[in-house]
Amino acid sequence: MHRLADRKSEDRRLANRKLWDIAGVDGLEVTQLIFGQKVSYLAPFHSIEVTLKRQNCSILRLCEKNFRISYSGPLDQIVTPLQRRAWIKQYDWLHTLFLPTEQLSTLVKIATVRPPHRLESLPNNQAVPACLGDTPVLIWRHCVAAQPTIELHFSRQSVDNILKQLEHLSLSTY
Amino acid sequence: MVVNTPVAPKRRLLDVPAPLGKVVAEYRIEAGTAQAYTVTQGQYIQIIDVEGSQCSDFLAFAGDDYSQMLDSTVTRTLNGVANPRVGLHGKYFDGSMQPMVEVIQDTCDRHDSFLLACTPRYYADAGYPGHPSCSDNFNGAIAPYGISPKPGWSAINFFFNTQIDCTNTVASAESWSRPGDYVLLKAHQTLLCASSACPDDIDSANAWQPTPIHIRIYAADQTFERAVGKRVAADLPLRLTQESAFTPSIRQLSDHLVEYNSFWVPSSFAYQGDQAEYWALRQRAALMDLSALRKFEITGVDAFALLQYAFSRNLEKVTAGRSAYGCLLNPHGGIVDDGIVFCFSPTHYRYVGNCDTDGDWLRRVAQQQGWSIEVEAVSDRIHNLALQGPASYNILRSLLTSHNDSYYKLSDLSYFGFKAVEIENIPVLLSRTGYTGELGYELFVHPQHGSQLWKILIETGRPKGLLPLGMKALERARIEAGLLAFGYEFDDLISPYQAGIGWSVAMTKPDFIGKSALEAIRQHPPKVAVGIVLEGTETATHGQNIYAKGERWRVGSITSATFSPILNQNIAMAQVVPEYAAIGTQLEVGLLDSIKRRVSATVGPLAAFDPKKSRARVEISHA
Numbered sequence: 089m090h091r092l093a094d095r096k097s098e099d100r101r102l103a104n105r106k107l108w109d110i111a112g113v114d115g116l117e118v119t120q121l122i123f124g125q126k127v128s129y130l131a132p133f134h135s136i137e138v139t140l141k142r143q144n145c146s147i148l149r150l151c152e153k154n155f156r157i158s159y160s161g162p163l164d165q166i167v168t169p170l171q172r173r174a175w176i177k178q179y180d181w182l183h184t185l186f187l188p189t190e191q192l193s194t195l196v197k198i199a200t201v202r203p204p205h206r207l208e209s210l211p212n213n214q215a216v217p218a219c220l221g222d223t224p225v226l227i228w229r230h231c232v233a234a235q236p237t238i239e240l241h242f243s244r245q246s247v248d249n250i251l252k253q254l255e256h257l258s259l260s261t262y
Numbered sequence: 263m264v265v266n267t268p269v270a271p272k273r274r275l276l277d278v279p280a281p282l283g284k285v286v287a288e289y290r291i292e293a294g295t296a297q298a299y300t301v302t303q304g305q306y307i308q309i310i311d312v313e314g315s316q317c318s319d320f321l322a323f324a325g326d327d328y329s330q331m332l333d334s335t336v337t338r339t340l341n342g343v344a345n346p347r348v349g350l351h352g353k354y355f356d357g358s359m360q361p362m363v364e365v366i367q368d369t370c371d372r373h374d375s376f377l378l379a380c381t382p383r384y385y386a387d388a389g390y391p392g393h394p395s396c397s398d399n400f401n402g403a404i405a406p407y408g409i410s411p412k413p414g415w416s417a418i419n420f421f422f423n424t425q426i427d428c429t430n431t432v433a434s435a436e437s438w439s440r441p442g443d444y445v446l447l448k449a450h451q452t453l454l455c456a457s458s459a460c461p462d463d464i465d466s467a468n469a470w471q472p473t474p475i476h477i478r479i480y481a482a483d484q485t486f487e488r489a490v491g492k493r494v495a496a497d498l499p500l501r502l503t504q505e506s507a508f509t510p511s512i513r514q515l516s517d518h519l520v521e522y523n524s525f526w527v528p529s530s531f532a533y534q535g536d537q538a539e540y541w542a543l544r545q546r547a548a549l550m551d552l553s554a555l556r557k558f559e560i561t562g563v564d565a566f567a568l569l570q571y572a573f574s575r576n577l578e579k580v581t582a583g584r585s586a587y588g589c590l591l592n593p594h595g596g597i598v599d600d601g602i603v604f605c606f607s608p609t610h611y612r613y614v615g616n617c618d619t620d621g622d623w624l625r626r627v628a629q630q631q632g633w634s635i636e637v638e639a640v641s642d643r644i645h646n647l648a649l650q651g652p653a654s655y656n657i658l659r660s661l662l663t664s665h666n667d668s669y670y671k672l673s674d675l676s677y678f679g680f681k682a683v684e685i686e687n688i689p690v691l692l693s694r695t696g697y698t699g700e701l702g703y704e705l706f707v708h709p710q711h712g713s714q715l716w717k718i719l720i721e722t723g724r725p726k727g728l729l730p731l732g733m734k735a736l737e738r739a740r741i742e743a744g745l746l747a748f749g750y751e752f753d754d755l756i757s758p759y760q761a762g763i764g765w766s767v768a769m770t771k772p773d774f775i776g777k778s779a780l781e782a783i784r785q786h787p788p789k790v791a792v793g794i795v796l797e798g799t800e801t802a803t804h805g806q807n808i809y810a811k812g813e814r815w816r817v818g819s820i821t822s823a824t825f826s827p828i829l830n831q832n833i834a835m836a837q838v839v840p841e842y843a844a845i846g847t848q849l850e851v852g853l854l855d856s857i858k859r860r861v862s863a864t865v866g867p868l869a870a871f872d873p874k875k876s877r878a879r880v881e882i883s884h885a
Binding site: 116 | 538
């Protein structure tokens, strides 16, 4: 069962979160300038939780110079004035779903993951590219405002498909 | 039309190697022909070059109507490599991005998937209209399966030696394969396959003489070790990639193993990533498998004389229980290999280097000089771990006992010293050496104790923040520390003075290999090794040009480069002409086409991080 339309307090917390993608020649430098040098310690598909302007923020590194930031504030207004060789975007085709972390073990049963990635026992603050059926997703385990969650990223076009698969397994979303 | 009939299994085939396992079918493809055959999912296909230098093109079809076929462009794109290679990027894919076959073993490691199987048009354009071709032979072989003919088939061209040369031409030359070379593929789907023995006799592709190919199909219910065959010398046998004593433990923690010097080593570890491993090394401790190093025992009355002559250091100063880093030299002053000599006594040394040919080289030198020595390759019974990092001392010290069972005081082991110790009754040769720029130790052990030693060190180190270390993190650390890598900083044409280890050449020795050449080179080496720090956010790569600031002409090139997390800068090791090697000299590194982007850089010490090696050399107080 999914309860996307049923907004509780944690739904609001999660729903307010926006995804910002930063990349470019200076992608690492920009992210360091905003969040500090600790972001350079992240390996690809690893994340950290920080605070920016008193709001919680999750930073996921996707490659050397590529970051995805989950943040409810206007991050573009912070990045653009830096005038570096990096862009910041909100992909309008990218959709997010949140699952309770207890459902990771069920997700492991239906998701396919290619080496070298591993989904089983996925530690906190790590993400894995996977497929649910034929649908590519990014499965990200991290905390949002200190609350553990599983965050799924996938194309908007796949929403129905993903929801059907999750319903079939009786997985509930936030 | 070729009849798809397997060779009778009991026929003795004397011109091909013995089977690798349980054979379910065999096919002999005569020179200049092609044959179709089917395999079920999970079975293995071995394509054997019977007489050597023979190309064999390969097609695969899947699906009820054979609608899916091998797609080289999909394969290259998904793997990110020019040709699949055993390991993480070993699969060939169909047009729907599903894996069809996977390379499990490959003794040639030189194939093509850029070009079509040879076509009638190729021969007609060359003045041979009507010459048989693989594409026409394939058309005939697969026609009974209802597959429409094509003028040219996109195939995997096994053993076909091609490369893209500096004129952007796809150049081909004689195949590298020897008699008996093969590729072993695993079928990931049930497939219709076709293999050829290419009929091309008008150029060097098949050494001007087409010869047969032999196909074996192995049953699905068996496994084969993944391996790449490497040849390093004409007089040495093919070497297949092997696991070390620690690899089974490592495989529990990583699915990303790569071939390095004929060993499977981890690139990085799952749930960690190279950044975490790097910081563990720099801040706490890291453990890595360095069994790919080659070890040779040199014994005999003239062991000292041999190494004093062949190795760059002055071994008069290297007494029992001490070791020294240096290089084996050739007569023109080039580096045969870099490595460490361990002294057990004046008649017993161990050389630890990189090359299988080191032992043979030492034997030849001894023979030429009339010296009485034995050189024995002992890599098969000595595997080694490196435990490195500021916490490595604390992790190890509680574990050690010496041979008489008394507690061994690890603080007594000085830099480049070594000692036979025991760790929970496991005999270990422990040296205070390393390849990271950190305080650290290397542990040499018999493979039978490998997994136990790994477990002990991991469990003892875990509370202190120890992580296993992969090659990606090691590469970052060794470049920061200014440490050399074969094929990057040196080879047999590069002297120690150019490579940055001129300090390791003991010119005061009365005679040694390469002395006269090095005396001349030392006066003005063509290039010298420097470290450079780049401005900006872009990382250089091996081979990129270095220019004098504002000039068109080059002064050197990058040998190794990385982003240094601890320095938060892009750094590189480089070799530049002496006139531009002074500390503080401003240079430019050419990125992309060297014109579109030039990045300013400043010359510094070869080791950008801790150039005085204070961390590796740290004196440990008695505790």
